[in-house]
Amino acid sequence: MFASPTRRDESRAARQAAIIAIARRNFLDHGYAATSMSTIAGKLGGSKGTLWAYFPSKEALFAAVLDDVTEAFRAQLYDALRPGRDCRTTLLDFARRFSEKLLSPDAVSLYRLVIGEGGRFPEIGRLFDDRGPAQVKARLATYLEREMAAGHFRRADPFRAAQHLIQLIQIRHNTQLWGSAGPLPAEERERDAQDAVDLFHRAYAPD
Template sequence: MIEPKTRRDQNREVRHAAIVSAARDAFLEHGYAATSMSTIATKLGGSKGTLWAYFPSKEDLFTAVIDDVTASFRQNVREALRPGRDCYTTLLDFAERFLMKLLQPDSIRLHRLIIGEAGRFPEIGRIFYTRGPQVVLEQLSAYIRTQMDAGVLRSADPVQAAMSLIQLSQVQQSLRLWGVVDGARVEDVGDHAIEALNLFSRAYAP
């Protein structure tokens, strides 16, 4: 039996969420280097000591932010790759959801932050990768392996195959990261996903 949460536990959860939300806004607006624990504490109207009671370091706080911004997408990926549908429909669903996430303004800002600052702060690159791209790669490659085993896709390295589909989908994100293209219409996302999946399907047809 799950014990009901106490008022104190509930208050801590609310405070934790408020800290993560404030930190997310600060990191995306100012970058990792320019965001300090003192700045976030001031924004929240509390002391730095209180903030440290929740997160012992800026790296821990950044990790919580990445977990927060990727949580719903990880669930989205699991939903897209659920069993019971044909391979093309499943992978198209994945590609559309993946592209839609990549092209969201906050996703663009986060990727620019990682690209711009991971050279000086390699820890943020590792944190982002293990909680975002690596999880997606593992889930997608596990699904592709089942389709290869069933003969729906030709036998190959499922991890490399998953990377191929991910990279084909990321072309549109790159154009936005570089400022070449602005915005993303839902109908365009569908077209880009179909194009990426058709190329993937031709490469891995049995």
């Protein structure tokens, strides 16, 4: 049996959540390089020593922020890939949720951060990929492999197939990252999702 959390455990968890919330806004608003442990400690209202007791490095804190940002996103996408529905309905649900999340303000800020600072801090690119894109791609590949085995798609490398579908869904993502286009209307997002799934089905139609 698992012991119930004590008040001390609950207090520590609340403190950690507060640290992550402050760090999340600082990283997304100001970038990785411009965010320091001292700044976060000051906004938290405690000493830097207290902050280090929770997170031994800025990299560890950034990893916790990535987990916080991507956890709900991954859960939504995994729910879209649940069994029991036809593959077109499932992939369309996945495409809609994926597109909506990619074009959200926090997601755009996070992508800009990783792209803009990944050259100087390659560790943040690895952390981001491990906690976000790589996990989503692996789960989608597992689903597609199962559908290929059932004869709904032609046999192919499921990881490459997953990457192809993801790239089709991301077709408008760059314009958001560049700031060259405003938010997409709902009807355009829906059309893009439909197009991505249609093109994928044609490319991977059973032999």
